[in-house]
Amino acid sequence: MIETVATAESNRELAEGYLLLTVDLKDDVLVGAGQFAMVKPLASFEPVLRRALAVYRVHGPRRVSFLYQVIGSGTSALARLGRGDKVEALLPLGNSWTIDDQVSRAIVVAGGIGSASVLMLCERLASSRVETRVLLGAASERVAVGCGLEDFRALGLPLVLTTDDGSLGEKGLITAPLERELRERGGRAATIYACGPWAMMKRVAEIAEQFNTRCMVSLEAPMGCGFGVCVGCVVAMKTDKPLGYGSYKRVCTDGSIFPAEAIRWEVNAMTH
Amino acid sequence: MIETVATAESNRELAEGYLLLTVDLKDDVLVGAGQFAMVKPLASFEPVLRRALAVYRVHGPRRVSFLYQVIGSGTSALARLGRGDKVEALLPLGNSWTIDDQVSRAIVVAGGIGSASVLMLCERLASSRVETRVLLGAASERVAVGCGLEDFRALGLPLVLTTDDGSLGEKGLITAPLERELRERGGRAATIYACGPWAMMKRVAEIAEQFNTRCMVSLEAPMGCGFGVCVGCVVAMKTDKPLGYGSYKRVCTDGSIFPAEAIRWEVNAMTH
Amino acid sequence: MAGPIDNDRRLAVEIAGIHFNNPVIGASGTFGYGLEFAELVDLNRLGGFATKGLSARPLPGNPPPRIVETHGGMLNAIGLQNIGARAFIEEKLPLLRSYDTRIIANVFGYSDDDYIEAIEILNDGEGISAYELNISCPNVKEGGIVIGNSPSSAARLTEKAKRASTRPLVVKLSPNVTDIAELARAIVASGADCLSLINTIVGMSIDVNTRRPRLSYGTGGLSGPAIRPIAVRMVFEVSQAVSVPLIGIGGIASTMDALEFLIAGATAVQIGTANYYDPTVTMKVAEGLSSFCKANGIGRISSLVGSLRTQ
């Protein structure tokens, strides 16, 4: 974990409301697939807190990029960054996606901008002997493009696409093809890697349980610090002694990646 | 007075820390010499208050420019504006410099960026039959350039320059040549128009009194609104009943231009 | 500037028998005497406005500097400079009567008697809809907060003011207290028809170079977006403690901000500091509320009041 002032190398719009920010760091970092950073334009006063962004890609020890959707004041401020502008960044944060020996067949499921935290995972799976299928869900073709569609296509992995409006791929939610795949080929041998909004993660977890499929999810929670000290980003865990110490874990340091079965899904960690 | 969203046409640095911002307005405005505007980049959250800037120049009914020095967060935010960026603006505000029949000989005295509120006055004096002399004081040659030196030179009026470090013109304060001029030629027939920091305005007022010279000063005060409703920008006035109602007047609407002899100079209106 | 709200009946609210075209009111001390805004906003499009604090006699106010900006807001110590109740009636009211907007006279005094005297003068003023008792100004050595921070003295003055007043009485609460619900109960028990909250929070800013306070008065009242969460909490607490209508105030700068206060329990809102840096904000918020009702199929905005879901 390093605290550094990065320099924006480019900040390109992939689709309306979706940008790819590439920055140069002053020091070397070793980033694992699925890890994130806390970022903010240098010397910006409002909003005060930094924003959590997954490291989308690593271009070298000192160059990384972030793929982000413009939501409110924080991401809008990032969207105004131009080449040469400075960015305060703390990284890498959180745990990484693991591809252990148990994994023979992988299903990567991403909803919307959740794609940002799985591209590097897909790269590693593509270069491994693990049979991999990538499921990307988005609101529309525009959003899919904004969420890095071309980068995923370039990996050459089998890709299943769904959009809410049917403008690209199959119309509907990404959980539909997931369920189909598990029903047709069985779930036991597979491992699901998922990232997306809370509601989707919850549904994916249900499906995984139904088919006895191993499932890892990367979660979101409002973050004060990103490195474990504010204890504001917690999710509720299944514990034998409910409401005892340990019922809540920090997404930023105990996660952001958790085994789906460990989460108490009825307790939504997000503010909105 | 109109409330409008202006578009930055250019935002050029004249010298390090001094910029010239030219904006296009959506509606026509009629701006008098010495009037000001309250401005802020559109949809910026911090700082919350707009900043008071004198209208430096009018290029047409819908195009004006501001000359400003970068001091803190507000002017820094303005300095980041690029062509096409939007600026919230309320203008024109305050009263104007008046050139009435009593004025036969004019002495314009500006200290530092105070120059911004007298350029248009000088333009009008140049095109009048009033004998005019312009006295500009700055910290250094760089600052003088940043405060619009070339624009003043272009007017072709007799120009006296002083700098604190002697890098341009006479070394010392601008009040020295002012005093000399009044001593040599007498003060009665002259009218002083002055704009600059509080301490300088106070000194100019003393000199004017000493030589019985008519003197108008444009003052600064921290401004909440700029159009008369917060009553936060007051200066203390000389009144027969001290501390009675009327002891304080608003710089934004009762000024910013006042007759020097009306001000209680021992009460500094500035926060710093 | 055109908008549907002239006749958007959905936004109408009633407080102590007074009809407001909509729940958006300019806050005292930030809306001058109303007329200053006539050039910028169509006063007929607002629910109303509260005048700068009016006292029986004109007041000079505090020496400068009177304001200083802080993160997300500002400190002020104006010291209630105002033209006086009589001058307001003679010089401002005649011009204001031509507008279809509710005028709330904000009243201030250094002592109970001062307050009553101001109210008695204002009783003659035709076109005033209600009084707002400012017992929460932090920038005076007597009156204001000195009375308003104590439930007993606040209750005492409220009772006198209610007796003297020919109009509905709004009492404006100070947030500088341990238990604002207790304060509210005492004031309502003494006859207040409505409570408005919050006034500014006492703060201080120091110039490190001169080692002096940045305000000549020393301390000042904090306002602006910075205080909004505190104000929303207090409105909710008071809404749970009393049954009179509330006017929510504190850092409101957008439609969403205003809605937070309504949901927390306010029947109407006052917008203050935002008028300084966004002079047409009141009209924008009124129009925003109209659009919100349309978009969400809300028939009467008052149905949102106090609709906060707590489990």
Place this chain on the structure above:
Amino acid sequence: MAGPIDNDRRLAVEIAGIHFNNPVIGASGTFGYGLEFAELVDLNRLGGFATKGLSARPLPGNPPPRIVETHGGMLNAIGLQNIGARAFIEEKLPLLRSYDTRIIANVFGYSDDDYIEAIEILNDGEGISAYELNISCPNVKEGGIVIGNSPSSAARLTEKAKRASTRPLVVKLSPNVTDIAELARAIVASGADCLSLINTIVGMSIDVNTRRPRLSYGTGGLSGPAIRPIAVRMVFEVSQAVSVPLIGIGGIASTMDALEFLIAGATAVQIGTANYYDPTVTMKVAEGLSSFCKANGIGRISSLVGSLRTQ
């Protein structure tokens, strides 16, 4: 990261007999157990830090969402999730002892007995310099603010804690009171060696779309730059009321901010929320104070304490 401060004796301050390398202290709940920062800041360059609130037994904390951002700050309702006093002694202290920095154990309980029990456990912990009694946490139904907002109960607990404690006792004040000077006097009269202020201010934020509070707990504590002017004012008020040393807290994010508190009357400062968005801020401020002393020919930073000029 190198800087002159290791040996800048000008910055040394003493509080209740404890020597601090400099007046910059990490605030409780924002500095974890200190070790989380070891990778980012050189702990030896800080005056010290206050631990997350420690209770006799580990606490799970409140359900999420626990934080929400606001203009100039944030609301939190963590609910004092912590590993417990015993675990702190066994797991954290041994590692912390290697640093030359003062460790202040922030203590919390639901009842007087809980507080005393936690203190008695911590008394065994070697390397703790002082206790900071957190009777100002707004995010619990018992203890914290419930005790801290009442001078009498605060005084009662202070007395018991002082008796139970083998170390200097800092009592942390709640800003959610009408008269913080009165509260401070009562607590000092009961034996507090030092007062730290302010804790967070109770606030609320509502999600207009769901009409629910944004925090599961309902309300939360406001912190960050937004509250700084309120904190500076309270530090000044308390400095005029008591003679024990004060630790100033509230929205400090820069050297100038820290200096405001010293001039207002604080012997040292704690930096909280700023650690989240600027993890090395404590070290930057310590270095900034060093440069300030150099630039202004100040021989001892303590000479600035309470140097506010009021006329």
